[in-house]
Amino acid sequence: MSKLTTILLTALLTARHSSCTTSLFSISTYKNIITDKRIEGVWKTNDMEFTIEKIPDTILQRIIAPRTNPLRRIRDSILYYQSYMANYEKSGISYQFNLELTRINHNLFIDIGPAGFESHLDETLWQERYGGKLEYLPTFTMAKVEMPSDSVLVLNFFNAAFIKDRFEEGKIRMKYEENKMFDLFLITASSEELQHFIYKYGDDHRFYDTKTRVLLKRIR
């Protein structure tokens, strides 16, 4: 299984991954969410294909907010209108992720949050595999986005070990929760605080984990 699949799956199913930094709140807010057309398209890493499209163009959006639905016009839906949906299929299950982009200090960052499952499996097998895990609280996995060319998308995930060390050294004052027994670590600071945090460390190479670095190539 590819690195990205592992990261995304664990983010989706357990909301945490020991090598990634997850947060209860996203970096993006109504005030700073942006769009970037360059990330739209179909991307491939190893044997996995990802389709990234803006939420208003997705089937999900058409279901929850058809054009006649006043929900489309309310301000609270702005996150949906500025957000992207990533979709990939594996073993009969279609996984959907919500993607939000933010620019901080000339760097582009992305929040990846679980959006849902769509199963083509029979009901019994579906319940056995994932039924009990659907009630987990969704969290966000954060990464810096680099696009060296129009056909290459690089995701630099935050280095959980570096961040945890800073916490343990008493150098960072942010809210977080930690469960050492299961090696789980979740930042619970507000979005504004996260933005400050990323502003400070965004250009620090130690802040990114090279082992989890993911390179996607555009197919379409």
Next chain:
Amino acid sequence: MAVNKIWINRPPMRLLQHLSFWALSFYAFLHVFKTGSQVEKIDYVYTTLFHATIIPAVYINLELLLPRVKQTHRRWWYIPGVLILALSFAWINYGFFEKWSNAVLPDYFFISYFSYGEVVLFFTIYLIVTSLLKLSKSWFAVNNLEKQLLIAEKKKAEFELKALRSQMNPHFIFNCMNSIKSLIQRNEQEKSVDYLTTFSRLLRTILQNSDQKEISLFDEVETCRLYTQLESMRFGNKLKYSFVIDNEIDLKSLKVPALIIQPFIENAIWHGIMPKETGGTVTIRVEKRVNKICCIIEDDGIGREMSRQNKFSGRSPVHQSKGLHLTQSRLDLDNTLNERSGSIEIIDKADADGSANGTSIILTFNQY
């Protein structure tokens, strides 16, 4: 007079108070600011830095602004001064955590967890609370000074009282010595020996009492008895005296200022009876009236009016009594010091046809 600082205002104690206040403040902040369930190293750093901006603001207020409240023409500056101080240091606090901490402490990450308005409010409240603490301390200090002033006044009154007593003794002795001199001049040897014996007993009593602020009424009456006896011995049949004491009164338990009655007996003899050719009687009565003890010195002499006329016409005896004035002063002081509510009442007696018939002095003391 040097004012003693109470222990709570002495420099080491003041330092301890300030340290305690900041320690308490640090502890409270630490637990308010902590991000997790337990206090961590970063919480200590954050709380220390937060205090680094509060402490200067507090001491600028306490040392520079607050003392100006005492100056009437600068008083109105205080409130705007505190506001400017709060705004400035809140700006420093906010700016430090929001921006400058990245440059000053690149290894650390923290932001201002309050808005600028909240920080201003917070600083203002802190300045007000510390000002109130300082003012309450000053209030206690003023109270203490007032107490010390009262004690000083009391001591002063005691010194005055002692001075009055020492002023009275030579005056009294001078009168007695005059009496003895007269007896010797008249060659009344036996009488002069008796007189000297009584006088020495009296002197011993007076010496014993001179350092006492108060003595028992029993001792006072005994002193008066010796004195009257001396005067009676001197003047023979011209002076009669009697002491009438209520047996129900426990004279030994009642305290009175030393030598408070004697000057009135002296006055009665010298100014009431002596100018009267036929002589007279002085009666000393001690009796109980409700909750008060009355010492009555009564004579059947010429009365105060005649005595005053004699004084102006030069027919008065050489003797110049300071007794009444001194006794009144002593009673006033005694009332101040001991809340005994002693009083003097003077009654000019008159017979049926309105002629002066002596004087009654009533000294009243509360019985406790």
